[in-house]
Amino acid sequence: xxxxxxxxxVLAGGSGTRFWPASRKGRPKQVLGMGPDPSQSLIAxxxxxxxxxxxxQQMIVAxxxxxxxxxxxxxxxxxxEAFIAEPIARNTAPCIAWGAQLIARRDPEAVIMVLPSDxxxxxxxxxxxxxxxxxxxxxxGTITTVGIEPSRAETGYGYIEAERELAPGVLAVNxxxxxxxxxxxxxxxxxxxxxxxxxxFFFRAQDMLRAVEQHLPAVHEQLQIIARAAKQGLxxxxxxxxxxxxxxxxxxxxxxxxxxxxxxxxxxxxxxxxDLGSWHTVWELGKRDNAENVGPVDALFVDAQRNLIEDxxxxxxxxxxxxxxxxDLCVVETDDAVLIMPRERAQDxxxxxxxxxxxxxxx
Amino acid sequence: xxxxxxxxxVLAGGSGTRFWPASRKGRPKQVLGMGPDPSQSLIAxxxxxxxxxxxxQQMIVAxxxxxxxxxxxxxxxxxxEAFIAEPIARNTAPCIAWGAQLIARRDPEAVIMVLPSDxxxxxxxxxxxxxxxxxxxxxxGTITTVGIEPSRAETGYGYIEAERELAPGVLAVNxxxxxxxxxxxxxxxxxxxxxxxxxxFFFRAQDMLRAVEQHLPAVHEQLQIIARAAKQGLxxxxxxxxxxxxxxxxxxxxxxxxxxxxxxxxxxxxxxxxDLGSWHTVWELGKRDNAENVGPVDALFVDAQRNLIEDxxxxxxxxxxxxxxxxDLCVVETDDAVLIMPRERAQDxxxxxxxxxxxxxxx
Numbered sequence: 001x002x003x004x005x006x007x008x009x010v011l012a013g014g015s016g017t018r019f020w021p022a023s024r025k026g027r028p029k030q031v032l033g034m035g036p037d038p039s040q041s042l043i044a045x046x047x048x049x050x051x052x053x054x055x056x057q058q059m060i061v062a063x064x065x066x067x068x069x070x071x072x073x074x075x076x077x078x079x080x081e082a083f084i085a086e087p088i089a090r091n092t093a094p095c096i097a098w099g100a101q102l103i104a105r106r107d108p109e110a111v112i113m114v115l116p117s118d119x120x121x122x123x124x125x126x127x128x129x130x131x132x133x134x135x136x137x138x139x140x141g142t143i144t145t146v147g148i149e150p151s152r153a154e155t156g157y158g159y160i161e162a163e164r165e166l167a168p169g170v171l172a173v174n175x176x177x178x179x180x181x182x183x184x185x186x187x188x189x190x191x192x193x194x195x196x197x198x199x200x201f202f203f204r205a206q207d208m209l210r211a212v213e214q215h216l217p218a219v220h221e222q223l224q225i226i227a228r229a230a231k232q233g234l235x236x237x238x239x240x241x242x243x244x245x246x247x248x249x250x251x252x253x254x255x256x257x258x259x260x261x262x263x264x265x266x267x268x269x270x271x272x273x274x275d276l277g278s279w280h281t282v283w284e285l286g287k288r289d290n291a292e293n294v295g296p297v298d299a300l301f302v303d304a305q306r307n308l309i310e311d312x313x314x315x316x317x318x319x320x321x322x323x324x325x326x327x328d329l330c331v332v333e334t335d336d337a338v339l340i341m342p343r344e345r346a347q348d349x350x351x352x353x354x355x356x357x358x359x360x361x362x363x
Numbered sequence: 364x365x366x367x368x369x370x371x372x373v374l375a376g377g378s379g380t381r382f383w384p385a386s387r388k389g390r391p392k393q394v395l396g397m398g399p400d401p402s403q404s405l406i407a408x409x410x411x412x413x414x415x416x417x418x419x420q421q422m423i424v425a426x427x428x429x430x431x432x433x434x435x436x437x438x439x440x441x442x443x444e445a446f447i448a449e450p451i452a453r454n455t456a457p458c459i460a461w462g463a464q465l466i467a468r469r470d471p472e473a474v475i476m477v478l479p480s481d482x483x484x485x486x487x488x489x490x491x492x493x494x495x496x497x498x499x500x501x502x503x504g505t506i507t508t509v510g511i512e513p514s515r516a517e518t519g520y521g522y523i524e525a526e527r528e529l530a531p532g533v534l535a536v537n538x539x540x541x542x543x544x545x546x547x548x549x550x551x552x553x554x555x556x557x558x559x560x561x562x563x564f565f566f567r568a569q570d571m572l573r574a575v576e577q578h579l580p581a582v583h584e585q586l587q588i589i590a591r592a593a594k595q596g597l598x599x600x601x602x603x604x605x606x607x608x609x610x611x612x613x614x615x616x617x618x619x620x621x622x623x624x625x626x627x628x629x630x631x632x633x634x635x636x637x638d639l640g641s642w643h644t645v646w647e648l649g650k651r652d653n654a655e656n657v658g659p660v661d662a663l664f665v666d667a668q669r670n671l672i673e674d675x676x677x678x679x680x681x682x683x684x685x686x687x688x689x690x691d692l693c694v695v696e697t698d699d700a701v702l703i704m705p706r707e708r709a710q711d712x713x714x715x716x717x718x719x720x721x722x723x724x725x726x
Binding site: 321351 | 384663665666680681682683684685686687688689692694696698699700701702703704705708711712714715718719
């Protein structure tokens with residue numbers, strides 16, 4: 001498929017707390033170098049990965065106003081016009097609808113792929129093949145998602161059920177399923193027709209704008225106000241956008257659009273996908289030694305198994321980190337914080353952030 | 364008792380490995396600020412504690428040649444004449460005998476108290492009362508030790524059995540007992556006549572020199588050679604001392620003298636004594652919060668119990684150490700190392716030092 005009408009809309013509004021102390025209020029996960037290749041930020045990896053599918057001047061990054069600077073720093077090769085800032089966070093549906101409108105203004109025939117900014121992909125060639133297939137499906141006029149073939153009975157993700165083939169490698173979505181319990185998740189994995197919801201969406205701008213008009217009229221109405229204001233110039237548009245976001249409902253693209261549009265297509269794929277959801281995942285994806293420890297080469301593990309050491313200090317003075325007789329720990333160090341916890345508590349890092357906030361200090 | 368003949372001989376030759384990464388090959392435990400009052404080094408506390416018993420110019424510190432500089436730095440108020448350096452480590456008997464000889468040259472009527480340099484004492488007034496009693500016993504011509512009234516069935520210490528009273532608060536020692544097994548230790552504690560060997564010894568210089576002549580003739584012989592060389596001047600004495608230490612047997616004062624002399628006195632005492640044997644002990648002596656954690660006031664303990672955080676960085680930049688969901692850990696941080704281990708593994712720190720040595724790096 002030709003790149004000429006392909007646009008990428010990267011969602012980079014997240015300000016997660018699960019990666020404290022690496023991620024902070026003003027320095028979210030996507031701008032950090034994390035996972036197996038920390039030499040680049042996750043968002044830089046995200047754009048680099050799709051360079052064969054989309055021209056760089058057609059890559060748009062949607063983020064929050066307070067995150068624009070740090071996001072631009074992470075993507076120095078993109079010009080200022082590549083960044084759009086939501087005045088107020090309203091979850092994914094208003095953001096994607098707004099992005100589709102802005103892109104449609106530049107190219108009414110645009111085909112857009114919406115990508116999360118903070119995932120990890122192990123098999124990039126296969127990833128690009130799957131995305132190419134999804135773009136083709138979208139170009140044929142069907143809103144399309146990518147579904148991850150489940151490798152385990154994960155209870156932390158939503159699932160997509162799909163069976164009937166619409167085109168080679170493209171299935172018709174029956175329904176979206178909420179996060180299942182263990183038993184249901186096991187049934188899903190065995191079924192062969194359930195896929196993890198990857199948060200990647202593909203559509204022609206016009207198809208999305210029509211779906212918004214039909215299923216989210218309150219969002220559609222505000223977009224119309226923005227479009228009219230845009231004709232008065234940039235300042236008026238900016239002002240209207242601020243009011244529009246305040247007026248729009250906060251709703252996810254899944255609930256607002258995907259669960260309602262028909263037909264909806266899914267392209268199943270298997271390319272070593274990870275949402276890098278916690279420090280536990282960083283350990284899972286890391287290079288492990290014989291005792292399954294992940295850490296700097298000069299770390300010392302004596303009688304210690306399955307630990308993660310992440311040294312994220314900016315000034316890496318020579319330093320020996322020694323673990324003796326401990327197992328399944330995460331040790332994360334930045335310039336101004338150290339976190340130590342069992343890997344199985346990685347989902348609970350928010351408790352630290354909450355406690356810091358309670359003390360009134362910086363988070 | 365008058366201070367005029369009292370001398371203190373502090374044994375500061377140790378280069379333990381159990382306090383890595385705080386203690387290093389060239390920076391042993393005694394010169395570190397550790398335990399409940401880290402504002403001074405342990406050896407500085409040792410001398411300060413006995414200031415009411417001994418004049419400062421009669422305090423002698425025996426250490427190894429490689430440790431003289433770092434030991435002097437820890438005791439800036441003492442002049443260079445206060446430090447004597449063993450050319451070769453030969454355990455405690457040759458060192459104490461040599462120290463007694465040097466002191467006897469200054470004051471033939473000297474009464475010497477030998478003190479370890481790296482212990483902690485909680486109740487200092489009581490400590491001084493007990494030491495005063497031991498000095499008086501020594502001044503009466505009996506080699507005397509201080510025995511700690513056992514507070515638990517400790518299997519890591521040697522014991523002294525004593526019963527018959529020689530003077531008020533002074534008992535005659537029956538025998539020295541090796542480190543007992545659990546059952547024997549429990550019997551000792553119940554007996555009321557067993558005391559921990561504290562490593563503190565009190566004697567007139569002449570009594571010790573006579574005991575050495577009788578029980579350690581090989582040491583006595585070398586001391587005679589040193590004494591003769593001293594008459595030729597400092598350089599000759601230094602040379603003779605070097606040869607003498609090479610020729611002397613390596614033997615502890617316990618095995619070489621204390622187990623043999625008769626009579627031997629012990630003054631039992633109870634003054635919150637601790638040998639500060641490991642990081643576990645630092646936790647025991649530390650100020651604990653409600654969850655029995657010991658650490659900096661700005662440390663964050665969430666769902667974490669009975670942990671120790673020791674921040675020994677020289678440049679304490681603002682830093683949050685957060686422990687989430689862990690218990691009974693020791694976390695020790697210096698400028699160039701971090702150690703994490705369960706408290707119950709505190710005796711095994713040597714394994715880290717050994718591994719570092721194996722790698723050929725600095726220890």
